Structures are given as C-alpha cells and as structure tokens.
Amino acid sequence: NRGPTGDPGVRGPPGRCKSGFLLVMHSQTTSVPSCPSGMSTLWEGYSLLYLEGQEKAHTQDLGQPGSCVRVFSTMPFLYCNQGSCQYASRNDKSYWLSTTEAIPKAPVSGYQIQRHISRCVVCETPSPAISIHSQRSSPPRCPRDWEVLWSGFSFLVHTGTGDEGGGQSLTSSGSCLKQFFTHPFVECQGSQGTCHFFPDIFSFWLTHVSDQGFNSTSKDVVLTDPTEQRNRASHCSVCMKSAN
Numbered sequence: 001n002r003g004p005t006g007d008p009g010v011r012g013p014p015g016r017c018k019s020g021f022l023l024v025m026h027s028q029t030t031s032v033p034s035c036p037s038g039m040s041t042l043w044e045g046y047s048l049l050y051l052e053g054q055e056k057a058h059t060q061d062l063g064q065p066g067s068c069v070r071v072f073s074t075m076p077f078l079y080c081n082q083g084s085c086q087y088a089s090r091n092d093k094s095y096w097l098s099t100t101e102a103i104p105k106a107p108v109s110g111y112q113i114q115r116h117i118s119r120c121v122v123c124e125t126p127s128p129a130i131s132i133h134s135q136r137s138s139p140p141r142c143p144r145d146w147e148v149l150w151s152g153f154s155f156l157v158h159t160g161t162g163d164e165g166g167g168q169s170l171t172s173s174g175s176c177l178k179q180f181f182t183h184p185f186v187e188c189q190g191s192q193g194t195c196h197f198f199p200d201i202f203s204f205w206l207t208h209v210s211d212q213g214f215n216s217t218s219k220d221v222v223l224t225d226p227t228e229q230r231n232r233a234s235h236c237s238v239c240m241k242s243a244n
Contacts, residue, residue, distance in 0.1 A: 035123035047097035047118035059166025062174025075190020107194035142239035154206035176236035206234035
C-alpha cells in the first residue's frame with residue numbers, strides 16, 4: 001500500500017544554463033571579472049579592442065567573445081604573402097582596453113605591461129544581453145521583466161594612429177563600459193614589444209544632452225576635471241531578459 005506523502009524536499013541550487021547565448025564582461029582592471037550567478041564561465045582572457053595591419057584597422061565588438069583572447073601579446077598575429085610568413089617585422093599594432101593604472105610617461109615593456117591590460121571573461125547566459133543608453137548623467141532602467149547586469153558609460157568610437165579605428169554597436173554590451181576615463185585603451189607595437197598611451201589615440205563617448213528629448217544646439221566646452229567628464233558622458237545599463 002502507498003504511504004502518506006512526505007515533506008517537500010530542500011530546494012536545489014540554481015541550474016546551469018546551456019542556451020548558447022554568450023556574454024563578455026571586461027573589468028578594466030587586472031582582476032578577472034566573475035560571471036553573474038547561475039551563469040557558466042567558458043574562458044578568461046585579455047580585452048582586445050582592435051588590430052591594425054597594413055595600416056587598416058580590424059575592430060572587435062567588445063560584446064562578442066572574439067574580444068576576449070586567452071593570451072596577451074603585443075603582436076598577436078603574423079602576415080603571410082607569396083609563400084612566406086613574417087612576424088613582428090613591420091609597424092603593425094594591437095590595441096587593448098586598459099586599466100585605471102596611472103598613465104606612464106614612457107612606453108612600458110615586459111611584465112610592466114600587465115598592469116595596464118584589462119581582463120575579461122566569457123559567460124554562457126540564459127538569454128541575450130543588450131545595452132540601453134540614457135544620454136543622461138544617470139543610468140537608465142531596464143525594460144519590464146528585464147534585469148540589469150551592470151551600469152556604466154556609453155563608449156562609442158575609438159581611433160588610433162592616423163585615421164584608423166572603429167566603434168561599438170550601441171545595442172552591444174561592449175558599448176557600455178563600467179569605467180569612464182579619457183584613455184580607455186592602450187596601443188602596443190609588436191616590433192618594439194612595448195605599449196604606450198600615445199597622444200594621437202582618442203576615445204569618443206555619447207554625451208549627456210537636453211532633457212527635452214530633442215537638442216539642436218551644441219556649445220563648445222573643454223572639460224578637464226574628471227568628475228565633470230564623467231557627468232557629461234551618457235550613462236548606460238546592460239540588461240537581460242529575466243528567467244522567471
């Protein structure tokens with residue numbers, strides 16, 4: 001005979017998602033970020049922004065796993081032509097997200113480079129993540145039934161030596177960086193084996209605009225105070241559809 005129903009069991013731990021959706025998180029520090037609770041870590045690495053070869057830029061979307069490479073190198077590629085391949089023999093360059101470490105006065109080499117290179121992690125998530133930009137000095141709220149993964153600043157375009165560079169799609173989580181500073185990336189030269197914050201590399205950020213919803217005027221202003229710079233930059237949130 002069947003006995004009485006027993007007491008309910010203890011609730012189990014959160015399940016690991018196996019969705020195939022990927023999320024990349026860049027710490028902008030030398031510490032590897034942790035995936036959100038319940039999400040699987042696929043690999044850890046270093047935050048690659050873009051490469052320059054043959055004087056042409058090849059940009060990585062910071063929201064895609066290709067921007068998180070497992071091994072750092074000042075020159076992570078070689079070039080091949082007419083039956084031969086060469087490495088670090090030209091003035092090709094690599095550009096990496098940097099950390100909050102103070103800008104050095106001279107190019108750095110060897111293990112001194114490590115303190116300036118951002119770390120990253122690739123996570124598997126239950127649903128895709130998107131960025132939302134407020135164009136205000138406060139982060140926007142995620143839509144109903146979406147949860148915020150992090151808030152930050154709206155990173156738009158970057159340029160390096162000459163007129164080469166690239167940008168981030170504003171829907172990509174890579175367009176919402178947790179930290180704002182005027183030098184969010186560093187240039188590395190493979191032939192020299194060094195990295196430096198050269199004066200001809202620029203970052204472009206969405207800005208705080210009028211609260212009226214439409215702004216047709218712009219006033220020339222130079223901001224040198226870090227707090228004023230952060231307040232003028234647009235804030236953003238990275239959101240993901242809630243599992244429940």
